[in-house]
Amino acid sequence: MKKDSELLNDLNESQREAVLYNEGPSLVIAGAGSGKTRVLTYKVAWLIQQGLPPESILSLTFTNKAAREMRERIASMVGWFVARRIFMGTFHSVFGRFLRTHAALIGFTPDFTIYDTTDSKSLMKSIIKDAGLDEKQYKTTTVLNRISSAKNHLIAARVYVNDENIMRADREQQMPMLGELYMRYADRCKMSNAMDFDDMLLFTNILFRDHPDVLQQYQDFFQYILVDEYQDTNFAQYLIIKKLAENHHRLCVVGDDAQSIYSFRGANIDNILGFQKQYPECRLFKLEQNYRSTQTIVNAANSLIGKNHGQIRKHVFSENEKGEKIEVKGVYSDMEEGFSVANDIRSLHRKDSYEDIAILYRTNAQSRVIEDAMRKSAIPYRIYGGLSFYQRREIKDAICYLRLVLNTNDEEALKRVINVPTRGIGETTLRKLLDSAHLHGVSVWEVLHDPISFNLNVHSGTSRRLAEFASIIESHRQHLTDRDAYTLAKEIIQSSGLLREAREDESAEGKSREENLEELLNAIHDFSDSRYEETGETVLLKDFMAEVSLQTDQDQKEDDAQTEKVTLMTVHAAKGLEFKHVFIVGMEEELFPSNLSRTEREIEEERRLFYVALTRAKQTCHISHARSRFRNGQTNLCTPSRFLSDIDLTYLDIEDSNLFRDPSGGAETYEDEWLRERQTFGGAVFRREHPEVLGSHISTSEKKDLRHLKKIPTTSAPERRTEAPNGMRIGSVVEHANFGKGIVEDLTTLGNDWRATVRFEHVGVKNLLLKFAKLTILKP
DNA sequence: TCTTCATAGTTTTTT
């Protein structure tokens, strides 16, 4: 264990002050890259050194990953044995544990299911249908968002329908039935012994409100509370913290109002802005020195965020080297953007590892083009977000089997797997089951389990199949406590027929499904192993299931770490991370800021999001925007993002679009890419309809050099030639640095550019632009 | 009554 003095020597003045003040509430405003995690970890280590028992420290983070990393860092200071005891995790994982402990007090059993967004959607959809409402008028996502927002404000269903103002507002929104839907949703969740993410926070509050003894138990237990990313907390979370810290006020919240990017999820920036009012005796610490990025990046980010209003005043600065300007590049299309990034990554890779590089985008949908370019350029990458492992169909199916065995009332799980793999229980039968259950006010399982009592009207064959299904599930239930998680899960998945079905499917897809199922079992095995080491007790299925629903893609274990990879993720997912080199792609209006963000408040949040993106970069930052982008099934014209003009021009290096640059020194299908772009973008029909495509309306903007894009070159057909200016002819033998030797099969010109088609000995035919490809003529 | 095949409509960000 480090000595006190050593511990403090690693900190700068303001960091040290923040670490040392623990007598009352404190607010630490931590600019990007200012060593926020350092303060948090040192503070915890310090508290422990001062004699506070580790388990009396509650440390709340935003992601599981953040919690894990923090625990590791603390462990390196105070040792694993001690670090393990700290209460550290996300709101959902920590309070999920409490909720299971006290489940009976709030009308659940300890094995309640956590519904993910897919489950919630599916449930709400069926509720809307059952209610006979128009699905156009009541869109599931809209309804769920509204309910989510209510829950975040601790408005339970019964309160909701009794609130005159809310009901009037709903009527004005043409959705008078919202309250009714909320009621039904809550009832169905309860009947299923299930909660969604928002419920977990809501019920924690209900638990604390209705059971002061329980609250007091935790108030006494936790002597110090730390909250990371405080700017992203919502009202429900705010209140939980407030209650827990009520008696002693030993509370430290850390955050950066400039990085508040989750208001769509109910995060309320006022929590952090109002903290000082809430605790007048609070001490404020500002961490303003950025240790992460170059001066250029910090200053550029400052100039950007300065365009927002209502922030806590602070001056983030860097004493690192000045660094390179931020490169802003306009490219022709989303595809070219991918190749342009790939190209730049190649040159960075001469010096730096792929691990030092990240590509950030606003929406997950943008990843595909980028992935494409990476694959074609043979750049290894790792992608976060999008479909996570646990969202894949076969995995979700398998998990639902496990869920059902653990909690037979789980209606969504039952609906999902009752006919997967197909066992002759179709829609009609399911309909009858559901109707009967809802009519009698019982769970679907009860009807399924005892169809005769509920007069379920099905054929004898169907009846037999239902009984068969029920008995499969039932047979595993007796082993919930006497088999370990892995063994039981394996048995369940085997008996489900999912594995058999995947094996019988000879296609590549079937193969991968089989592998994924194996992978799931491996994950359960790994989990059991490490959990067993910690506790020394048999790890049960419920232990695994309690964690798995709170696992997100961010938390996935590092894959084969031996190959270095470029990281691809959304800006949201990148929060808290840093990379030597950052590429921000798709910096266009309608995309970043999103077309869905219209109000000033929303735009400011998008601006903060861009701020987060910029400040991920340690050394260099590369921004690109495309002229045309394929989105929602069509090609759109795009203009550069307004945020680009928010950055002080002195920090930017604006490059013109460099069309038709050979993207990778000869990517395999460059010709195809090129041709496709011609068709969708440069085609005559398109140009006739949109003469302004050539850029006239764009160049009128104030920042000409920023907004101006190179004219789209003429689309004259390639002309065939026999000899290039450098002496290359058809039939010449050439050599390429990457592809080796080859024979020139064709030579063409395109405007001023020369292009050669070369058949290489080993890698086949490539189309190369002579301007860029490094070809040596071996034999003319 | 169930399954399979074809066609149409979709996409912000996430614990």
Next chain:
DNA sequence: ACTATGAAGA
């Protein structure tokens, strides 16, 4: 590209 519905076959 990916799901969600609908129609026809079994």
